[in-house]
Amino acid sequence: MMAMNPTANVPPAWLPLGFMAAAGVGLVGFGVAAATTAPTVVTFPRSDEVIATVHLAVLAFLSTAVLGALHQFGPVVGARPLRSVPVGALTGVLFVPGAWAIPIGFATGHVGVIQTGGVLATAAVVLAAWNLSRPLSAPDKGAPIVGLRMAVIYLVATAAFGVTYAFDRSNFWFELLSHRVLAHAHLGLIGWLGLAYVSVAEKLWPMFLLAHRPHVRAGVRAVWSVGLGAPVLTVGLLWPSELLSIVGGALVLAGLVSHLTSLAQVIHHRRRGLELLHGYVLGAAACLVVAMVLGVVAGLAPVGVEVRTRLTAAEVVALILWLALAVLGHSHKIVPFISWNRLRDRGIRTGRDGKPLLFAHLVDKRASQVTFGLALLGAAAALGGVLGSTTVIVRGAGALLALAGLVAIANLVSGPLLMIRWHDRRPDQSDGSGRPAEVSS
Numbered sequence: 001m002m003a004m005n006p007t008a009n010v011p012p013a014w015l016p017l018g019f020m021a022a023a024g025v026g027l028v029g030f031g032v033a034a035a036t037t038a039p040t041v042v043t044f045p046r047s048d049e050v051i052a053t054v055h056l057a058v059l060a061f062l063s064t065a066v067l068g069a070l071h072q073f074g075p076v077v078g079a080r081p082l083r084s085v086p087v088g089a090l091t092g093v094l095f096v097p098g099a100w101a102i103p104i105g106f107a108t109g110h111v112g113v114i115q116t117g118g119v120l121a122t123a124a125v126v127l128a129a130w131n132l133s134r135p136l137s138a139p140d141k142g143a144p145i146v147g148l149r150m151a152v153i154y155l156v157a158t159a160a161f162g163v164t165y166a167f168d169r170s171n172f173w174f175e176l177l178s179h180r181v182l183a184h185a186h187l188g189l190i191g192w193l194g195l196a197y198v199s200v201a202e203k204l205w206p207m208f209l210l211a212h213r214p215h216v217r218a219g220v221r222a223v224w225s226v227g228l229g230a231p232v233l234t235v236g237l238l239w240p241s242e243l244l245s246i247v248g249g250a251l252v253l254a255g256l257v258s259h260l261t262s263l264a265q266v267i268h269h270r271r272r273g274l275e276l277l278h279g280y281v282l283g284a285a286a287c288l289v290v291a292m293v294l295g296v297v298a299g300l301a302p303v304g305v306e307v308r309t310r311l312t313a314a315e316v317v318a319l320i321l322w323l324a325l326a327v328l329g330h331s332h333k334i335v336p337f338i339s340w341n342r343l344r345d346r347g348i349r350t351g352r353d354g355k356p357l358l359f360a361h362l363v364d365k366r367a368s369q370v371t372f373g374l375a376l377l378g379a380a381a382a383l384g385g386v387l388g389s390t391t392v393i394v395r396g397a398g399a400l401l402a403l404a405g406l407v408a409i410a411n412l413v414s415g416p417l418l419m420i421r422w423h424d425r426r427p428d429q430s431d432g433s434g435r436p437a438e439v440s441s
Helices: 014-036 038-043 048-078 085-108 110-136 144-167 172-176 180-209 217-238 242-268 276-300 305-345 367-387 391-425
Strands: none
Touching: 014 038, 014 048, 014 305, 014 391, 038 048, 038 180, 038 367, 038 391, 048 085, 048 110, 048 144, 048 180, 048 305, 110 144, 144 180, 144 217, 144 391, 180 217, 180 242, 180 276, 180 305, 217 242, 242 276, 242 391, 276 305, 305 367, 305 391, 367 391
16 A cells, blocks of 8 residues: 655645745844844833834744744644645735734834734734644644644734734723733743744654654643643733742743753754754754743842843743744755755756755755854844843844845745756756756656
8 A cells, every 4th residue: 555645735835935935034124123123122122113023023034934834734744735725825915914014013103004914914813723723633643733733722812912902002901901012922922933833843853853762752741831831821921910920931831841851852862963953953942941041030030120121021032032043943944845845846856966856955055054153143142132231232133133034045045946947957858949858757
């Protein structure tokens, strides 16, 4: 009996790659915004300009990238296709403009733009949840798919929270909830994006790092602890309730420790040498550890309001950087993987060196190393600048992250395009009339 093709249920390559390309632009926008708002970041991190910068990171970059990955990854893990590819395209058409309109509205003070962006993004999120419900409802697929189900639920909750805030920033029940922005940020960063990454990593790490662990208990604990702790922490921050915040925070911390334990196990049991992806995931893990420490200190230490605000701002930055490094690193594997399958479908089976087509043929190694260096330096500078309230360092961090985004876009887009161009110009691919000859598979 023939084995089932694991990519048989995936959508056309242009769907996830479209999201990923838009996410790259979002990273550049985030870096530029961080550099531009640096003086405000270090003096008044709760200002609308800083909120705009955070939304560029969380929506235009991270959420766009993760949504694209889920449109590819969900059908593979669930062994079921999306409900509708056109709806997936519509999701991107709505979400990307919405993800940009919200921060633009905050930065310019136009409430109507914020509200328009909120409606667009929320509509896209509802469509994505419906579309992904088919593959994510597959039974007996383990903790990762359970975690993704919870993450998508928290995505819908985050969007509902945000659009309500967009239409009612000063009246009704929001005026009673002084910590609404902090609760909203943690629900999005931990409940939606963090849980999605923790869940996906349990599949991607062993595959990309060629690791065979004796068990996956740490990963299962990570998914369930983060998934259960995120809503409790959000409610505790929203009201606020010290008891709920501590319980939710303890669950989330336990889950993130298990996530790091799982990473250590994967690296320990790897069957290949250290490579660039290890650098990304270890850098991301370092940012996560910093975020965990800052979160505990900001929540429990007897410090003044000004210090607590700075620590909390640095914690949010560290969470963003954890996910940013992880997304950048895995993009250098996911994008070539999707492109590789598409190129083989076109009949391109070898690289320019005559060897069988590999991921390495689609990504320039030096450009990837430059991207990693820029991103890592940018992350370190961002954390140091926010903690030290140093404008010039935050400005430099933004510039470094924007450059990392530009290099990554150029690298990941040019590789497959150059391969297609080379293949179509090969003498043995022409029938003499200038048209490519048919290639047998």
